[in-house]
Amino acid sequence: MSGKKALICGVTGQDGAYLSRLLLEKGYEVHGASRDAQAASFANLQTLKIRDKVQVTSVNVTDFRSVMQAVERIGPDEIYNLAAQSSVGLSFEQPAQTLESISLGTLNILEAIRFAHRPIRLYSAGSSECFGNCDTAADESTPFRPRSPYAIAKAAAFWEVANYREAYGLFACTGILFNHESPLRPERYVTRKIAMGAARIARGDTEKLYLGNIGIRRDWGWAPDYVEAMWSMLQQPTPDDFVIATGETHSLEEFVALAFAEVGLDWKAHVVSDPALLRPSDLETGRGNPAKATQVLGWKARHRLKDVVSMMVAAEMQGKS
Numbered sequence: 240m241s242g243k244k245a246l247i248c249g250v251t252g253q254d255g256a257y258l259s260r261l262l263l264e265k266g267y268e269v270h271g272a273s274r275d276a277q278a279a280s281f282a283n284l285q286t287l288k289i290r291d292k293v294q295v296t297s298v299n300v301t302d303f304r305s306v307m308q309a310v311e312r313i314g315p316d317e318i319y320n321l322a323a324q325s326s327v328g329l330s331f332e333q334p335a336q337t338l339e340s341i342s343l344g345t346l347n348i349l350e351a352i353r354f355a356h357r358p359i360r361l362y363s364a365g366s367s368e369c370f371g372n373c374d375t376a377a378d379e380s381t382p383f384r385p386r387s388p389y390a391i392a393k394a395a396a397f398w399e400v401a402n403y404r405e406a407y408g409l410f411a412c413t414g415i416l417f418n419h420e421s422p423l424r425p426e427r428y429v430t431r432k433i434a435m436g437a438a439r440i441a442r443g444d445t446e447k448l449y450l451g452n453i454g455i456r457r458d459w460g461w462a463p464d465y466v467e468a469m470w471s472m473l474q475q476p477t478p479d480d481f482v483i484a485t486g487e488t489h490s491l492e493e494f495v496a497l498a499f500a501e502v503g504l505d506w507k508a509h510v511v512s513d514p515a516l517l518r519p520s521d522l523e524t525g526r527g528n529p530a531k532a533t534q535v536l537g538w539k540a541r542h543r544l545k546d547v548v549s550m551m552v553a554a555e556m557q558g559k560s
């Protein structure tokens with residue numbers, strides 16, 4: 240048993256649920272924060288059957304007082320900040336809300352740790368979206384070229400973490416994670432939408448599946464693999480930033496084809512391209528190089544695209560995640 244206490248901000252999301260499970264398995268006392276713990280759905284924690292083991296609390300990362308009070312009250316050894324308006328598409332509609340939740344939220348947590356005068360370690364959820372289009376596989380030295388309000392906010396948060404580490408000696412790390420999926424992805428995300436669509440059509444529904452640009456290419460991994468990397472970063476002797484990816488890139492069309500093949504269907508008969516779903520500016524290619532994570536953390540993605548699609552469609556066919 241580790242005897243450590245962790246505070247996970249954004250515990251209700253996909254990664255929050257898998258990280259909670261991982262930390263519980265490691266013997267942590269897990270405190271999970273949602274903006275409004277009274278009203279929030281803890282469906283993901285329920286799905287993983289750990290709702291009663293996570294102590295939930297209300298924290299809004301955009302409100303310094305709320306962060307400070309939680310840090311004082313809980314006294315965590317490690318904080319994982321996963322809270323964010325996390326949709327790239329929605330960030331074009333709500334840029335200010337996105338910037339506030341990510342950039343101000345990260346700053347508030349860094350400040351709260353600084354005021355706590357305790358050696359609290361911080362994991363900050365960065366994003367591969369910061370790189371923009373990746374002609375070659377992006378690593379920790381690749382310059383940022385953000386192309387959405389979401390990516391701009393994540394780039395600012397990355398530099399906040401780097402600055403507080405350098406200026407104040409905080410143990411703070413950014414994980415620059417490429418896309419990672421699971422049945423716990425909210426329905427708005429295209430991968431979940433595809434898995435649900437394939438299962439729905441396999442059950443006899445005749446309505447088509449409408450998608451935007453299926454030519455985009457991404458490096459897709461399995462979320463439970465990725466939360467292991469988050470934890471591992473905070474166990475190192477020195478804080479650092481890491482790119483976390485599978486190292487493989489595939490098109491969304493391949494994702495769709497694999498999903499329909501899982502249920503014995505040809506995707507071309509069921510998928511319609513909808514220009515209304517195109518984004519103002521979308522990345523063509525996401526490609527990551529996780530060599531540093533492999534070398535320093537001993538981390539490697541265990542699951543590749545085919546496994547990810549297969550597990551997501553299977554969960555939908557079983558009617559549960």
Ligand code: NDP
Nearest residue numbers: 249251252253254273274321322323324325340364418419
């Ligand atoms: P989710 O969207 O599933 O969860 C994010 C959580 O943040 C929500 O549960 C929500 O909790 C909270 N949140 C939502 N909007 C706001 C807001 N405006 N202000 C404050 N908190 C908010 O994200 P994931 O679990 O998929 O991702 C975790 C983190 O990793 C996020 O920061 C995301 O941007 C980042 N990331 C994710 C990747 C992925 O592929 N999944 C890739 C790279 C980075 P509540 O409503 O309970 O307060």
